[in-house]
Amino acid sequence: MNNYELMVIFTPVLSEEDFKASQKKFLDLITDNGGEVVSTNPWGLKSLAYPIQKKTTAIYWVAEFKGQPDFNEKLKIQLLRDEQVLRHMITKLDKYAVEYNQRKRSGVPTGNEKAVEA
Amino acid sequence: MAKANEIKYLTAIKQEKRAKKFCRFKKYGIKYIDYKDAEFLKKFLNEQGKLFPRRLTGNSLKFQRKVSEAVKKARQMGLLPYVTDLLK
Numbered sequence: 001m002n003n004y005e006l007m008v009i010f011t012p013v014l015s016e017e018d019f020k021a022s023q024k025k026f027l028d029l030i031t032d033n034g035g036e037v038v039s040t041n042p043w044g045l046k047s048l049a050y051p052i053q054k055k056t057t058a059i060y061w062v063a064e065f066k067g068q069p070d071f072n073e074k075l076k077i078q079l080l081r082d083e084q085v086l087r088h089m090i091t092k093l094d095k096y097a098v099e100y101n102q103r104k105r106s107g108v109p110t111g112n113e114k115a116v117e118a
Numbered sequence: 119m120a121k122a123n124e125i126k127y128l129t130a131i132k133q134e135k136r137a138k139k140f141c142r143f144k145k146y147g148i149k150y151i152d153y154k155d156a157e158f159l160k161k162f163l164n165e166q167g168k169l170f171p172r173r174l175t176g177n178s179l180k181f182q183r184k185v186s187e188a189v190k191k192a193r194q195m196g197l198l199p200y201v202t203d204l205l206k
Contacts, residue, residue, distance in 0.1 A: 007154070007195055009195065009196060048196040049193075049196050049197060049198055049199035049202075050196065050199050050200060052196055058196065062154065087194075087195065087196070089191065089194060089195055091153075091191065094150070096149035096150040097150045097152075099149075099150070100149075100150040100152060104152075112148055112151075112152070112155065112158060114146040114148075115142040115143065115146050115148055115158075116158060116161075
């Protein structure tokens with residue numbers, strides 16, 4: 001059961017309940033295959049640094065989950081098939097990353113603030 | 119014409135001692151560089167959005183690679199531009 005982080009970019013024309021529906025769809029997919037969702041964090045509409053598929057703004061969604069290594073293939077197929085998804089990225093989290101996300105969520109100051117001014 | 123080294127200054131020129139560069143990640147004990155944190159990653163990008171070399175950032179090799187990986191992931195996810203004219 002590794003820790004993964006999924007970041008998905010949806011088209012900006014997505015309505016609120018479609019956004020929730022697709023979030024739920026992917027989260028259910030994770031839990032159905034024996035995974036466990038740690039946290040889900042929709043960022044909502046954000047402007048992109050460069051146009052993706054002729055769109056300059058997009059809806060971001062970040063989710064952290066535990067899962068089997070072979071599950072990611074199934075998730076990727078679903079993500080590629082969904083045309084509302086512009087782009088997605090699944091990253092493996094090592095223990096420092098998991099701890100960093102944990103502290104970020106719980107408001108505990110992560111070490112990075114100190115490094116900002118250096 | 120007095121050559122450069124013959125010019126005597128009244129007071130010795132104090133060469134401005136450049137501060138010793140250090141790896142901020144090792145010093146502050148940071149272990150994970152988050153690719154989602156675009157503001158922090160911008161410190162390692164120049165005006166055009168290109169990565170600074172190690173001799174400018176002062177990072178150790180291990181963390182320079184982690185920074186470059188994080189920047190490339192952020193670029194892939196549209197958080198940082200691949201190339202721009204005025205990033206700051």
